[in-house]
Amino acid sequence: MNESFEPAWPNIAVMTASAAERFADRTAIVDGAERTSYAELYAEARRFGAALVAAGVEPRDRVGIWAPNGRDWIVALLGLYQAGATLVPVNTRFKGQEAADILRRAKVKVLVTVTEFLGNDYVAMLTGSGASLPDLRTIVIARGEQSDPGETWAGFMARGTDDGLAEVDRRRAALGPDDPSDVLFTSGTTGTPKGVLMTHRRAMGVGADWVAMAGLTADDRYVLVNPFFHMFGFKGGILACVAAGAAMLPQPVLDVDRVLGQVAEEGVTVLPGPPALYHSILEHADRDRYDLTSLRVAVTGAADIPVELIRRVREELPFSMIVAGYGLTEAGTATSTSPDDDPETIATTVGRPRPGFEIRIADAAGADVAPGEVGEIVLRGPTTMVGYLDDPAATEAVLSADGWLRTGDLGRLDESGCLRIAGRSKDMFIVGGFNAYPAEIEAMLLEHPGVRQVAVIGVPDERLGQVGMAFVVPRSPALDGAGVIAWCRERMANYKVPRFVELIDELPLTESGKVRKNALEARAAGRPG
Known part of the structure; x- marks a missing residue:
């Protein structure tokens, strides 16, 4: 890890308090008809933290969130940090058995979830799995019908007392940059998901770097399409917005009509997303009916960003800044193109290392390959993971003692030092x-x-x-x-x-x-x- 890296705040809880002071009356969240200011967001986060204290959550205990993007997700996230807890998000596509496996392995004590999302009742799915979850004490139903087991959001928030608020203030002051912040589980598309352990310093680093990369400010209005259980949506989204004081517009599902409507109605300036988002916008039959002129920043990232897609975004949409980047759960955003890069560079590469990052291209034995040759992308930087949760063997297999991470992705460095992705090593x-x-x-x-x-x-x-x-x-x-x-x-x-x-x-x-x-x-x- 780059020891010169130091975040502006000692932890995410203090960062949230700072945002409430600096951006008190500015809009923090637009979710349907609900609008929440930064001062209101901080007050609710403290109350949620106090409710966790009343529920018996201690510092470093883990709190799970299994829910779609929304206002309650953001409040729960920032609130659990007020109590000194650690986040464990759960993929909204998981079935009951898959979610139970994550909750059991992470020893989650409190779960925030919903009973109505795309026809799914997550509480029923969890109880129907028959899994034993001895550590899970409380289920909070953020949205949907009340269920047993489970308590309503309002009922849970009412647990917060003045003594609890005083306790969260003590915990916020005691929380350090190297305390655990989150355990994000990998997608599991090729095997059992692994829990990636991060600290407050590293998590805030991803958000702060995203602010610098996109030039994010308090005047920006950011549509959050990327799911919050994913590094991009959580750290490049929520944490980046809180750091900059930008307005968050969470999207529970990728609904292109809704996104285009919000861009026109709310003056959205920042619209990052997976390649599928931009593809859907470009192919939308009624795109010209919407006023998209407020759009300023587009950021996309994947191991295989289509070249033709980037070219079309540049030519057909009004963004003044288009950034292609490369990142992963285990390291955050590792590379990006620059605003002043020529179109060919933005279209065909994922740019150069972000500040503090080093990139190597290695062969199967770990030695550097010849310049221009394809090999495994190996990187080191200030936001690289601590390791995999309770899995020292898996950690040792990818993370060296001096901080070099084997990504499993293939790429090559061109003559200008830009990274070109060739795919996953397992896909070759x-x-x-x-x-x-x-x-x-x-x-x-x-x-x-x-x-x-x-x-x-x-x-x-x-x-x-x-x-x-x-x-x-x-x-x-x-x-x-x-x-x-x-x-x-x-x-x-x-x-x-x-x-x-x-x-x-x-x-x-x-x-x-x-x-x-x-x-x-x-x-x-x-x-x-």
Whole structure:
């Protein structure tokens, strides 16, 4: 870790108190008809913290949030820090057994959840799983019908007393920058999710760096599409906004009509999101009906940002700043392009290391590869994780004693020092001895005028070991797989050309916008030979 890095506040709880002083009357949250100022947000956060004290939560105890983006999520997050607790967010797509596994492993004592979201009752799902959760004492229902077990949000908030408020003030003062702040579990799309342990110093560092990267100020109005259980939505969203005093407009689901309406009605200036968000806006039939001129900043990030998508955002939407970045749960935002980069750099790279970060490209043995060659991205920086929760072996496998993190992502550094992503190491496949990188092939396929979206995986082949298979979302019914393959043969080295193309209506995505390659692999395994 970079020892010169020092956040502006000793902890997130103090950062929240500071925001209430500096931005007291400014709007903190717009959620439907509800508008909350920073002074009101801090008062509610303190009350929530006092209620946690009454519920028996001690400093460093863990509080879970299993709910969609919304006002209550933000209050609960900032409130649990007032009590000195540690956040454990749960993926809103998880089923009862998956959520129970996270809560059990993290020893969560209080869970904030909902009983109505996209037809799901999370309390019923949890109790129906039959899982034993000996540490879970209290379930708070932020939204939806009251359930048993569980108590209402209002009832829980009423637990806060003057003595509890005095206690949270003591805990806020005692909380240090190296105390635990959160345990975010990895997506688990390729295996059992691992809990990434972070500290207040590191979490605030991600938020503060995001403020610097986007030029975020108290005049900004930020639509929060990225889910709060994800690093981007939580740290690049909530914590960045609180640090800068910006207004937060949380979105429970990706509803492009609602987003476009809010941009026009609220004068939204900052609209980060996964590639799928910008793609949906660009393809929206009535986009021209909305006044989008207030938009200032676009930030997107993934291991495989489509090149053509960035080009279209630059050309067709009114953003004055478009940033492509690369980050991960275990490290926060590691690289980004700069506002003054030329269009080609923004379109084809994820930029240079963020302040305090170092990037290496290594081979399987950990040695640096030759300049320009593809290898595993290895990085070190001020917001790299402490380690995986209760898993020293997994931690040791990816994090060296001197702070270098093996990301599992593949990339190369170009002649200008910019990072170009080649994909996940587990996604790379070998065709007759040649390494094939899905992200590279996908970027080329997106230049096909009939291809709307695409994902490439490797599938077994008797002669070559593996070959590529492309899942394509077409722009029109006229597209056919044989034509796509013929188009590729004219533009790609033979080993990169997909041998199979399947046309599908939509790609399977995680809630954070990543393609679920394991779902595509399962689909490919069931195809006719």
